[in-house]
Amino acid sequence: MIEEKHYFVTTLYYYCSCFVILMFVTPQILCFLSVLFCFVFFSFLFFFFSFSTYRSPKLRVLDLRQDAGCKTVCPEINTNSTICFRSCAHSEHSIFKIEGQESLSSSKSEAQPSRLPMELIVDISLDGTLRERNFFALLQNKVEQSLGSLHLCCRDLQINNLCECRHALSHLDLKCVDHLAVDESPLTEVTKLLSHTVQLDSLSLSKIACRSLNGRTFRNFITQLSRMDHLKELSLSSFCLTDHLETVLRELSTDLEFLYLPFCGLSYSDFKFLSECSQVNHLKLLNVNNNPIYWEDCEPFYYLLQNVSSTLQHLKICHCFLTDSTISVLIPALTRCSQLRVLHFYSNQITMRMLMRILELLTPLKELKQVIYPIPVHCYGRWHFQGSLDRQKVEDVQRQLNLMLQEAERSDMNWITYSD
Template sequence: MKMDRKEPATLLALAIQSLLSNDSAAIHALGEIPRELFIPLFTAAFKGGHKKTLTEMVKTWPFFCLHIGNLSVQKPHGELLKAMVDGLQILPAKNCDSRRPKLRILDLRQDTDCRTTCPAISTKSPVCLYSCVNAKQSMLKIESINSIVTSESETQSSRKAMELLVDLFFDGTLKEREFISSIVNKIKQSLGFLHLCCRDLQIDTFYDCEDILSILDLVCIDNLAIEQASLSEVTTLLSRIVQLDSLSLTKIRFRSLNGDIFRNFLMHLGRMDHLKELNLSSFCLTNHLEKLLRVLPPDLDFLYLPFCEVSPRDFTFLSQCPQTSHLKVLNLSNNPMYWEDFEPFQTLLENLSGTLRHLEINNCLLTDSTMLVFLPALSHCSKLRLLSFASNPITMPTLMTIVQHLMSLMELKYVIYPIPVHCYEGCYSQRQVDRQKLGEVQTQLKMMLQLAGRDDMRCMTYAW
C-alpha cells in the first residue's frame, strides 16, 4: 500500500523530466496540459535551468500570479530571472487561442514562505497576497480607462496592467547590467502598464544604474543598502523615498559632519518614522552620534555601528536617549573602548536588559577589568540569545568567569568568545595561535557547559 501511495508522484516526476528533456516538446505542450501541471512543471524547469521553457511558461501562465518563492538562485539575479522577465506579455500573444495568459503579477523575490501561486479567492476577482499596495490604484486606473476605450483602440484596450516584483542589486557586473537592461526595456515597451516594485534595493556602485533609478518608484522600497557612495548621492536617493524599514550605509564619503550635506541627510532620515533597523559601518560619527540618534524613531529595533569611531560622549548619549531604549540587536564592534568611565555602557545594558537579544562588541580593546565591570549588567539581559565579544585581549580565568555567569541566562544559545591571550605565541598582536592550547580551552568550556546542564548553549571562537 505504501508503494501505491508514492507511485503517482514518481510517475509525475518522471513524466515532467521526460518532457523537459526536449525544450520544443515542452513548449508545445504548454497549450495542452492541464493548468494543475503548470506548478510542478515550473518548479522542475526552474531547478533544471530550462530558460526557453521558463520564458514560454510566463507567456502562458494560467494563474493570476507567479512567485519563485523558495526556489534558490545562485546569483542575486541570474539568467533564469532574465528569461522570465523576457516572457512577460503586456499584450496577449497573437494566434494564441488555446490558452490566453492570465498572469498579472510576476514575483522574482526569494521568499521561503511563499507559494508558487496564491490560492484564488474567486474566479471573478483573483488576488495575490504579495501584490504591491502602491500598484493597486494604478492597475484600477488603467482598467477603468480600458473599459471606456472605443473599439478603434483595440490594441490599447487589450493591454493589462501588470506588476513585476524584484529585489535589485547593483554590483556593476555584466550579468547584473544585462538583467537590469531587460527590465528597463520591458517597462518602456509597456507604456506605463507594467509597475516595477522593488522592496529591497542594494547599491554597491552607482555606475550604470541611472536609467532604472529614474523609472523606479522608490515609494515601494522597504530596505535600502548602499556601499561606497558619497553622502550627497545617498541624500538625493533618500529624498525620493517615503518610508524605510531598514537602512544600511557602508563606507560613505563626506567631508564634514557640520556641513549642509550632513544636515540634509539627517532631515531626510528624520522622515523615516517607521525605521526599525539602522546599519552604519565605517561611517565616522565621533561626537556627532547625538545628532543622528535624535532624528530616529523611538522604537528602533536594530542598531549597527561598527567602525564608527564613537567617543565616550557618544556612549553617554547612547545610554540616555529614548531611541535606543528598546533595542533588540546592538553591534558596537571595532570601536575601541579604552576610556576610564564605563558607566554609560553599563547603564545602556541595564536599560536594555528586557529587550536585548543580540550583542556584538568584537575588537573593542576590552580587557579583563572592563569585562568584569560589564558582567553584572550583562548577566541581567534575560532575553539575550547571542553574545559576541571576540578579538579582545581576555585571559583564561576571566573567560571562565564570564561564561560561568552567562550560563544563568537561559535564552542565551550562542557565545562567540575571544581566544585567550595565553594561546598566542609571542606578541598578542601577531595573532599566531597555539592550536593545542586553544583546544584545551575549548575542552574546558565544553565540560563547564555539560556540568551545568547547558548542552543547548554553544561557545565558539574565531581561529586564524
C-alpha cells in the first residue's frame, strides 16, 4: 500500500514538473499540451482509484481550483466517519449525500460498493475558447466513464454569453456553484440560470440586456435575488439601474460585504437609498466607478461613507466627475474610515492644491496603504484629454507627493497615478 502511494505521488510530481516546463513554449503549443496533460492526469488518477475493489481509497475529495485562497479541509469531527464535511453539501450527487445514505443502509447490508464515490472540485470558465471546450469535454468524458462514482463539483462558474453555453450547462450541477459570473447575456436567461442555484455567495452580472426595469422579466429577476440568503458579494456592471437600485437591494435578506456598481447610471435617489439601506451598512468594498457624483449627490454619498466607516476597506470612485468642491464635502467622511486600505479616485478633475490637502488628511489612516489619485488639472493643456498631458508636470506632482509622505513618516503608503 505504501509503495503504491509513493508511486502515485512520484508519477504525479513528474507530470506536474513537465507541465511547468511546458509553460515556456508558445501559447499555441501550450494550449494543446495543457489539454493533453489534463487527459493523462485524469486518466491516471481515475485508474489509480478504481483498479482496486478490495480496499477503500483514501482520497475522496480532490480540489483542483487555482485560487491559492481556496482550501478544502475535512475536520476530524468523527474519526470513524468517511464523509468530508467540506464537500458539496447541496447536490444530490455529492459524496456528502451519497455516503450519508450508504451509512444508513450499512446496518441492513454488509455489501460494499465496487467503487466508492469521489468528488472533483473545479472552477470553470465557459468563455468559448478552444482550450475551454477541450477541457470541459475531458471532464465530461471522465464523469461518464465513472458510471456515477465521480461527481463534478463546480464552485466558481464564469459564463460569457449564456445563450452559447446551454449545452455545457446541461452537464453541470448548478447546486454546487457558490460564485457565479455572467457576461453579455439576456436577463431572461440569467433569471432561468439563477433558479437552479441554491446557495450563492457571490453574483456578478455584466452587460446584461434588459428591455425594461418595470416589466415581468425584471420582477422575476428580483424574485430570484430575494431568495439568496447567503449572498455576500454583488456586482452589477454596465447594468443600467437609474432610479431602480432600491428595487434590487431592498429584497436582499443578508448584509452585503462587497458591492460593485460601475456604469450603472446611479441617480440622486439611488445614492440616497444607499445611504439609508441597512443591507450595505457593513460593506468592506464599494465600487461606484463611472457614476457621476455631482454636488447634489454629495450629501447622500457622505452619509453612505459615514455608515460604512467602521468596515470599509476598499473604495473606488473613479470617473465620477468629482471636483474640488464635491470632494471637499466627502473628505470628513473619508477620514473616519479607519479600516480603509485601498482608495482609487483617479480620472477626476482635482487641482493640485486639493490633492495635497487630501493627502494630508488621509495620512493618519494607518491601514491605508494604496491610493491611485487623479492627475491634477494643471498637468493638462487647454483641453482635458490624453494628448495634451504634460509628462514633466506629472512627474513633479509625484515627486511632491512622495516628499509629503516622507515628511509624514508614511513611507508604507503608496500613492500612484496613471492616465487613461
